Amino acid sequence: MEFFDRFAVPNPTFTIYASMVAIGLTMLAILVGITYFKKWGYLWREWLTTVDHKRIGIMYLISALLMLFRGGVDALMMRAQTAIPDNTFLNAQEYNEVFTTHGVVMILFMAMAFVMALMNFVTPLQIGARDVAFPRLNALSFWLYFMGAMLFNISFVIGGSPDSGWTSYFPLAGNEFSPSVGTNYYMLSIQIAGLGTLITGINFIVTILKMRAPGMTLMKMPMFTWSALITNLIIVFAFPVLTVALAMGTMDRLFGTHFFSIDNGGMDMLWANFFWVWGHPEVYILILPAFGIYSEIIPTFARRNLYGYKSMVISIVAISALSFLVWVHHFFTMGQGALVNSIFSISTMAIAVPTGVKIFNWLLTLWKGKIEFTTAMLYSVGFIPIFTIGGVTGVMLAMASADYQYHNTMFLVAHFHLVIIPGVVFAMIAGLFYWWPKMFGFMLNEKLGKASFWAIAVGVCLAFFPMFISGLDGQARRMYTYSESTGFGIWNMISFIGASMLAIGFILIVYNIYYSTRYASRDISSDPWNARSLEWATHSPVPDYNFAITPEVQSLEAFWDAKKKGHKLFKGNYKEIHMPNNSGVPFIMCCFFFLLGFALVFSMWVVAIIAAIGIFSCMAHRSLEQDHGHHISVEEITKTEEKLGGAKK
Amino acid sequence: MRELFPAKQVMGYFFSLLLTVIALAVYFVDMSYQVAMTILLVTAFVQAGVQLVVFMHAGESKDKWSIYTTVYYGVFIALVTIFGSLLTLIWGY
Ligand code: HEM
Ligand SMILES: [Cu+2]
Numbered sequence: 001m002e003f004f005d006r007f008a009v010p011n012p013t014f015t016i017y018a019s020m021v022a023i024g025l026t027m028l029a030i031l032v033g034i035t036y037f038k039k040w041g042y043l044w045r046e047w048l049t050t051v052d053h054k055r056i057g058i059m060y061l062i063s064a065l066l067m068l069f070r071g072g073v074d075a076l077m078m079r080a081q082t083a084i085p086d087n088t089f090l091n092a093q094e095y096n097e098v099f100t101t102h103g104v105v106m107i108l109f110m111a112m113a114f115v116m117a118l119m120n121f122v123t124p125l126q127i128g129a130r131d132v133a134f135p136r137l138n139a140l141s142f143w144l145y146f147m148g149a150m151l152f153n154i155s156f157v158i159g160g161s162p163d164s165g166w167t168s169y170f171p172l173a174g175n176e177f178s179p180s181v182g183t184n185y186y187m188l189s190i191q192i193a194g195l196g197t198l199i200t201g202i203n204f205i206v207t208i209l210k211m212r213a214p215g216m217t218l219m220k221m222p223m224f225t226w227s228a229l230i231t232n233l234i235i236v237f238a239f240p241v242l243t244v245a246l247a248m249g250t251m252d253r254l255f256g257t258h259f260f261s262i263d264n265g266g267m268d269m270l271w272a273n274f275f276w277v278w279g280h281p282e283v284y285i286l287i288l289p290a291f292g293i294y295s296e297i298i299p300t301f302a303r304r305n306l307y308g309y310k311s312m313v314i315s316i317v318a319i320s321a322l323s324f325l326v327w328v329h330h331f332f333t334m335g336q337g338a339l340v341n342s343i344f345s346i347s348t349m350a351i352a353v354p355t356g357v358k359i360f361n362w363l364l365t366l367w368k369g370k371i372e373f374t375t376a377m378l379y380s381v382g383f384i385p386i387f388t389i390g391g392v393t394g395v396m397l398a399m400a401s402a403d404y405q406y407h408n409t410m411f412l413v414a415h416f417h418l419v420i421i422p423g424v425v426f427a428m429i430a431g432l433f434y435w436w437p438k439m440f441g442f443m444l445n446e447k448l449g450k451a452s453f454w455a456i457a458v459g460v461c462l463a464f465f466p467m468f469i470s471g472l473d474g475q476a477r478r479m480y481t482y483s484e485s486t487g488f489g490i491w492n493m494i495s496f497i498g499a500s501m502l503a504i505g506f507i508l509i510v511y512n513i514y515y516s517t518r519y520a521s522r523d524i525s526s527d528p529w530n531a532r533s534l535e536w537a538t539h540s541p542v543p544d545y546n547f548a549i550t551p552e553v554q555s556l557e558a559f560w561d562a563k564k565k566g567h568k569l570f571k572g573n574y575k576e577i578h579m580p581n582n583s584g585v586p587f588i589m590c591c592f593f594f595l596l597g598f599a600l601v602f603s604m605w606v607v608a609i610i611a612a613i614g615i616f617s618c619m620a621h622r623s624l625e626q627d628h629g630h631h632i633s634v635e636e637i638t639k640t641e642e643k644l645g646g647a648k649k
Numbered sequence: 650m651r652e653l654f655p656a657k658q659v660m661g662y663f664f665s666l667l668l669t670v671i672a673l674a675v676y677f678v679d680m681s682y683q684v685a686m687t688i689l690l691v692t693a694f695v696q697a698g699v700q701l702v703v704f705m706h707a708g709e710s711k712d713k714w715s716i717y718t719t720v721y722y723g724v725f726i727a728l729v730t731i732f733g734s735l736l737t738l739i740w741g742y
Binding site: 205209210233237241267269270273274277321324325327328334335336337339340343344 | 712715719722723725726729730733734736737738741742
């Protein structure tokens, strides 16, 4: 019995027990359902072992939506707790766990997965490639992310959630102040998911640099591909810092080292320093793909080419370098001297310049365009004003001396939500509506889509604008309650109403997916938006091999010019196509990773060693395995192309 | 025969052995902490460069510019991170 005590949740409440039962029943229902419908084989062959970038993208998408709901419920709980003064819906400890989980889930397991989903699905298609450079590694990336996310999520019912904030600052996150295993979960699950991200980074840089269609020089790449390239570059340079910091934190917690302790030569602020050396580039990892998505959608629906392509490229390259030069703005109040703060203050403000250039470019693309307000376009246009408010308040925060006033208040919370929600979430939803027909061969309902936009746009403003005021009035972030005499009540109530509208918006999106899956017409063309880049030049849904004949590119808007100027994209005849084989090893290897993480969380060394041996065996298997892929014959290509409605010219 | 003998690699091998010996000497020879750290840092960076250029064949393919750009970018970020951290946590504190 003693052995099992460690798995108990430290401060159980009725809700936690209820969720345990709910999770148990759901798992059982899924298992029984799959068995009953005899879907195990299908699941294994088509999904768990797949190395196809499109299917991996779709799995990221499903995971991101699941995580959106987990994080969203957390958000609603926090807003409900603070909606009225002196509320007792959540106690202080529960509130700590909820905001920590919310932050980690939303940034690392929702936003990152959403970015990965669209990058995986779209980039190879946009550059006219058959898959990514290392398809097997791509599957490994996904499963690492997935297992990391699952490991993090079970902390809620086994052993207790982390409670020291998504930033997990030491010494608070050390054993002395966080004795439960929660923070172990934080360190290990983010470590596992982070490895996956790092691998994706390398994979996509190679893919984009090496596998572009003939004729597509770097300056003829679509803007989304450019942003994917730069994003992955930032990933490769930023994530190792996180990896090292997490490893050090893990050792502090599990093995009694003193990297981040206050005694024995440790330095607690070193954690904060490392965290933000990664953390600030991370926010740009999230925002750049979003910028790329807007740069695809806005020209498509303004019916003009993107204004200032070159300056767009230069500004994202500038952002990528600058994003590594500003991290100290997250702890201006640590106590370092005025010189240091001034340096980072200025570099932070400098970042607003290339960002501004991009905003003006989008505005100038809209200028004189024949704008068509589809759902994707509504989100893209709605992004501009709301994001600008978030960005401008960022510049206010960037003034070090003023930041002493704003730091750790609700003002900061308002800032980052007003950049991240229009910046990342709007973009992902817009991208979802835009690329959905390419993914699944039917369109999402526009009426429901527009309704969701209005609920979400109004919801965001209602939820976060009041925080500017209550923050300036002195409401600190991460406080579970406040007294009536502070006068914060009204602002928090408005905020709660906004949060509820956001929830309605997201439910509308999910309902839209259900509704369109059942009722939408399957009879659509492969280019329903009259778009401009290569992904629209192949069939919807896309065949395994993406393009029957590798396209040849002559101009920046290759597909548009093929339609309007008669450039010929597909020359020659079908040839045999070489494709990679599926493999179950990445999935199995990541199950071992999950086991390893779980064992380390609870310091179960024997299990950890067994799991580690499992991981190395999978790697050895890969090194010794002979796998030459398979070939798709010309006949098969001809048959597939005919079934999909005829060859592409 | 001349073309077959990997002279560059053999020389690189000896050079990297030499670098290792110098770094190892830091442990045996008595010197101040600052000098020791400087020697270690310099030999480490040179060592990494030798590995990249000689043994991992950076610069021998058509797209060597993209390899070198990435390497320079990486060095830039590494230096910024190290010296930036020193600046905020020690020198400017
Ligand atoms: C216009 C450019 C921007 C500037 C000048 C800026 C400036 C700042 C500053 C100075 C802080 C720290 C404030 C404090 O802790 O007191 C901050 C926090 C933050 N910013 Fe921004 N920011 C900008 C854009 C963005 C973007 C585009 C994102 C995300 C997509 C973002 C996400 C965040 C997050 C998540 C935090 C707070 C994290 C935390 O403490 O939990 N910012 N920003
Ligand atoms: Cu930042």
